[in-house]
Amino acid sequence: MAEAVTFGIFAIVALAGAVTMLVAKNPVYSAVGLLSAMFALAVMYILLDAHLVAMVQVIIYAGAVMTLFLFVIMLIGVDNPNAYGPRPVSQSIVTWVVAGVFFAAIVLAGSGAWVTGSAAFGTADLNGTIENVADEMFGTWTIVFLSTVMLLTIAAVGTIALAYFTGADDDEAAA
Amino acid sequence: MENAAFLPVAFEVVLLVGALVVLLVAVVADRDRRWWGPVAGLSFALAGAVGFLQWREVEETGGGLFFSSLDVPVFRSPMVVLDGYSAFAAMLLAVVGFVGLLAAWDLVVKVGKRGPEFVVLVLLAFAGLHMMTATPNLVVIFIGLETASIAFYVLAGFVRTSEASKEAALKYFLLGSLASALFLYGVALVFGATGSLSIYGANSIRNFFSTVIVAEPGILLAGMALMLVGLAFKVTAAPFHQWAPDVYQGAPTGAVGLMSAGIKVAAFAAIGRIFIGGFISQIDAWGPIVAVIAALSMIVGTFLALVQDDIKRLLAYSGVAHAGYILTALVAGVQGIGPMWFYLATYSLMVVGAFAVVSTVAGPDAGRAPLADFGGLAKANPELGWLMSSLVLGMAGIPFFAGFVGKVLSFTAAASVENPWPAGDNGYLWLVVLGTLTTVIGLAFYLRIISTMFTGQEPELQTEATLPIRFAVVISAVVTVVFGIVPWPLIDVVRDALPL
Known part of the structure; x- marks a missing residue:
């Protein structure tokens, strides 16, 4: 139950962050949206027992990569977010329609889902410790x-x- | 020590070593003597020899799966596969890379001190392309695809003084990244549905389908569709082709043949490996979709090629149509693999040769190449005119040229399918009829190229081809004509180039 609640909260955070990144006018807001999406994903990884990947997500993506993004944004300048002018209305309508159809198709496919028999086909030990990850990374x-x-x-x-x-x-x- | 085999990855290793040699020597050596050409040529020659050795090995032992570690393979996924499919891909990619680099040599000379970087990008790109064909693992296919794609994005923008080249590179990069992301999304969904990333092996997708009855394949279908879209983008199949004309036109002409031929060979091989190797039991689901994409590609490619005034755009749209003909072979399942290889082997060289001629006339670093500039080419330089004519006739699918044989094989395969969509037992006859019709309509623009070359004004443009370009054009024209008249040796070879 606690797992489901945690998942629900951070799934909403991740989606909100991703949408913010896309629609924000100010690139710094976009960067912050991406950052929160990445943090929420790190929580998901912990829920899946992938501890090392969660730490990597926070340290490398949320830490190093985001810092780099922010540097680039600052170098380019945040003062003129509309330098390329507004997008034609027809184009943005098409964009939203295509995105909506795509999203609906994925939801439809997912809700009719028949999900894997991971008992038979997944690996037995799913504990993502450093040792297990290293064994996979430098073995398989x-x-x-x-x-x-x-x-x-x-x-x-x-x-x-x-x-x-x-x-x-x-x-x-x-x- | 069966698992410690070197041969299955030798193609990649040879090209990687060649690239590293060029990179390391370029740091200290004189950059004015262009010694990197022979190094790259030697690398491709060695890589082709490796492909031949792999082919021999497969004939003797039947090939097999190879793992990253030496412990019990049951617990590991195979990462490399050696079979007729990967060995043939190795030989073909080595030839395309070698001839393509010859055709691009004018451009390499033109970019001056950045020549070593150009050569390194080509070598690494072809290593990535072969990786896509020689692995059972979807993640490795993705890494190979990215390696090649990123190299080609850079090649498209290699001429920094040209705005068209920059635009082409950016367009290719943005749309290509989207396609790669879609492919990766598809891989993730397929993993979610089947619990496996590997096509072969103990824990594989094939094993999954043979032991589990798929009742509600929702996620699986979505995953397959996304992977198909990602790869269809790379092979410029309609409706995912929009980038191709702009990118081909803007990119430096010398590099276009190499880029388009290389990525088509590997991406079609990946489609064959994934869908025919892995999802053959789901062919009722993906077969009709591939057939529709093939039909759209043939129609869109043919009709839009009719109205082009720029030969690079024309060749791009003709490439869309050719993607349709190759997909026509693939709807037949395993029987379509041989025709696919025959078509790819001949078509890829025709493309390289045709763009080599364009690069001579329009200039290796040029963006636009108006068809009118080719007026009188055959009078000014008969050798080039006749060679180009044979390449164009090959693409058009005239009998006694290789393109004709490729189309016949492909259509025969499609017509032999049992119980296709829509219901009926006539095979994909509608697709074959459509293919024949578009081939006939396509003659119009192919013959227009030839008639422009043999009539019209004496051009003031460059018509004297350099030695590497002449080599490239002669090789590709000879392949087109020889395999058009005597196709059986190649047909015998591709019959064995099957996935494990």
Whole structure:
């Protein structure tokens, strides 16, 4: 019962945070909305016994990533939130209709749900301690863990390719 | 030590090593001598050799599943699969990468000191593309997809002085991220419905379907639909194609062939692996949806290609139609895999070759490429004109060119399905009829390219192709013609390129 109540409260917080992030005019409000959604998700993870993931969520996402977001927002400036002008009415109607249909489809699918027999197919031990997570991460998922290295290399190389060799070094400018 | 095999991941490792060598040497070495070309070419050649070794291994042992750790596999999910499917994908991607890089070489020369970064992005992107085809795990497919996509977003915006290139990159990035998110959402829902992320193995989706009777598949259907949308976006199937013409037109021409061919090969392979490998028991649910997407793609691609004045947009819409023809093969289930591979193997090279010609005429870093600029190309440079004509005829599906064989195989597969939707036992005959009609209508714009090249003014534009581009165009034209006249060797090979 306590679990259901906690879930209900934080599910509402997460949804409210996500909606705030989308509709807020001021980017700082959006960032705060995202922050509260992330905190609410961390609580969900604890409810699911995923303690390490919950801590990671708070420390890395709510802590480091959000700080980075806020830095970027401050660098760009929060004074002119309407720099791109209002969106055409027709466009926003279409947006809401499509989003509504999508949401309704997911709710419909979910309510007709037949949910997995996780007793037969889930893992028996769901306690997300550091030890268990490490066993999964460096046992079952080692290759995935290593593949993300490739992803990060791509990101770094891509950044260099787009931003480096400017000015005198830039062949395009010289040409 | 069966699990400690190196061969199943050797393709990725070879390309990753090649990329790291380029990156590390670029820090200290002279950037004016373009030594990174041979390194990248060698990497792709080695990767192709690895693909061949994998193919031999599969022929001898039948392939198998591979795990990340050495303990009892029952408790672990397999992460890598070696079968005819992944081995053929390895060979094909190595060839497409090699020819694509040849076709992009003018652009690499043009970007000057940023050449090593370009080459590294291409190498890593192809490693990611192969990862999508050689894993039973949906999360690994997603990581491979992201690796390739992020590299291609950057390639689309590589020419910093061009506004069109920047716009293309941003558009591709925003819409592509949405598609990736939808795919990931689908993976999560499928996990919720089946309790598994793996297609094969002890605890797998296939096992789940063979032991459980699915009474109310609500979440499962939603998950499958979202995964299909995510991948249909990547292969530019209608109605998820809107980004393609803008991105192809804005992106530097030299890179477009590589990007579009590479992502199509891998994303179609992923669709085949997930839906035919994993969800084959649900084919009654997804078959009709794929058929409708295929029909829409053929119609939208063909009719919008008719009215284009820019050859890059035209090729983009023709790509939408081709996505429809390939999806037509996939509605047939396992029988459709061979036709899909044949179509992909020939079409991907035609695309690379055609964009190589466009890159010569319009310039490797150009955004727009009006069709009118091709007027008189065949007179000014007969070699290029004839090669381009054979590529275009191949795409059009004229007999004795590879595109024709691909379409025949694909339509035959679709027509042989039993009890498709709507009810009846004539196969997906309506889809085949529609495909034939759009092929005939499509002739109009393909022949328009050829007639423009053989008539019209002597162009003042560049018509003398550089050596790498000539290699690329010749290779792709030879493939188009040879497999159009003698398709049986390739048909024999793709018959064995089946998922486990």
